[in-house]
Amino acid sequence: MSLKLWKRTDSELKNLQGIMTVAPEMTEFFKIVCRVARTDASVLIRGETGTGKELAARALHRLSPRRDGPWQAINCATLTSEMLASELFGHIKGAFTGAIAERKGLFALANKGSLFLDEVAEISLENQARLLRVLQERMYVPVGATQAISADVRVISATNKGLREEVERGKFREDLMYRIRVVKLFLPRLVDRAGDIEALTWHFIDEFNQQGFREITGVERETMEAMLEYEWPGNIRELRNALEGAFAIGEGPVLKLIELPPEISGIGVYKSFSSYTEKDLERERILKALENNNGKKALAAEELGISRATLWRKMREHRISK
Ligand SMILES: Nc1ncnc2c1ncn2[C@@H]1O[C@H](COP(=O)(O)OP(=O)(O)OP(=O)(O)O)[C@@H](O)[C@H]1O
Ligand SMILES: [Mg+2]
Structure with missing residues (x-):
């Protein structure tokens, strides 16, 4: 039996650093990404799972003056609070059991580049305080250390939860929310x-x-x-x-x-x-x-x-x- 084939609609596919679309709903998104990429403003990307939040974060980095600097990414939901702290800020030798050597954190590794914090709503209140300090003062203290280190890092975050609701539930600091979403970007669902x-x-x-x-x-x-x-x-x-x-x-x-x-x-x-x-x-x-x-x-x-x-x-x- 012969199959009836779908007649292909040919519309021009737009491509922003691998973000492909023909949807008018994405035009504004592309425009804002291009504008915001030129700045160092902290960006929060919202959208359901699979809508391309990480792809968009990378696009922001690649289009920014930091493009030749490092790109680092971490999923904040997959680590315990202690491990996330050491992952982000590094630790000194002997900071905790098992810390047999000094370790650089992502803020050090992403220096002069961008750091992507995925599922940022999952960060513990303790780490939120640390993160707020980096964003405010551009300084942080590695776990177990006493000396603060300066950080030159552009922070891009993503979440599929509403941060406002998390703030209301007492799970997220309001001051940090404002710091990480200086610019809010929203990715629509595929449908x-x-x-x-x-x-x-x-x-x-x-x-x-x-x-x-x-x-x-x-x-x-x-x-x-x-x-x-x-x-x-x-x-x-x-x-x-x-x-x-x-x-x-x-x-x-x-x-x-x-x-x-x-x-x-x-x-x-x-x-x-x-x-x-x-x-x-x-x-x-x-x-x-x-x-x-x-x-x-x-x-x-x-x-x-x-x-x-x-x-x-x-x-x-x-x-x-x-
Ligand atoms: N507009 C797009 N064009 C082409 N590929 C895309 C587009 N959006 C997303 N993708 C692809 O879909 C997959 C999921 O994208 P991505 O990981 O960025 O989503 P996400 O929003 O971070 O999802 P999650 O919330 O589950 O982490 C990736 O393989 C990505 O390359
Ligand atoms: Mg993702």
Whole structure:
């Protein structure tokens, strides 16, 4: 059975340091990133998981006068308070059990460059006080040391929590909140970026085509329809991963519905890819087309892109009653 292909919409893909988009919702974001990059202002990037916060932080660094300086990044949620302190500010020999040698922290390693604090809302109140001092006085004291060291570091933070709420819950210092979000940037969800689900699908297809083990040149219409209907809670990361998976498990030049994860395709939730055959899929496709057209075979055949005679034959084959 011939597949109906999605007619590709060609819109101009904009690219800011790897942040790809066709969405008008991102125009303002690009503008602000370019303006703010010239300054040393602390930036807080907000957005749901997978919306590209780290990518945006890197773009800020690369577009800034600090671009030739170091870039350092840390996820504040994954370390204990003590470990984070030593990671950020370093420690002297003997500062705590196990501190057998002096260690440089990220503020030292990022000197004259930028430091990215991911999930900044998770920092303990103790480390918040330390961080506030660096941002205010550009000085910090390594763990166990007495002498303050100066730091010339641009701080970019990210969070998917509202800091204001954290302040109200007593979990985040208000003064620090103002310091780290001198500029606030917000990344919209993938579903709120008009045109991006399709445009990024083609973009990632082009990217994976480069790997050379499969070349996708078309997308089945129902595949794109399912993708456009899906909510994408994991945003751009989820889209990229879904396509990477499809490249790996499927074959041929057409991206097919069955190659997408079940939560997106809505099929095969109870069947694994391997036990789900092309035949099963064809049967489902026919049933769906008949349902869409109130059982009118001429219209269903047209939707499927096959002749009426072929539809009749296939219905017989699949024992679909007339
Ligand atoms: N606009 C975009 N164009 C191309 N790739 C993108 C875009 N936005 C994000 N990505 C890619 O999606 C993935 C997730 O991006 P990133 O790690 O920056 O998200 P995040 O907001 O930091 O997510 P999390 O909150 O889960 O840490 C990365 O592989 C990134 O390169
Ligand atoms: Mg991130």
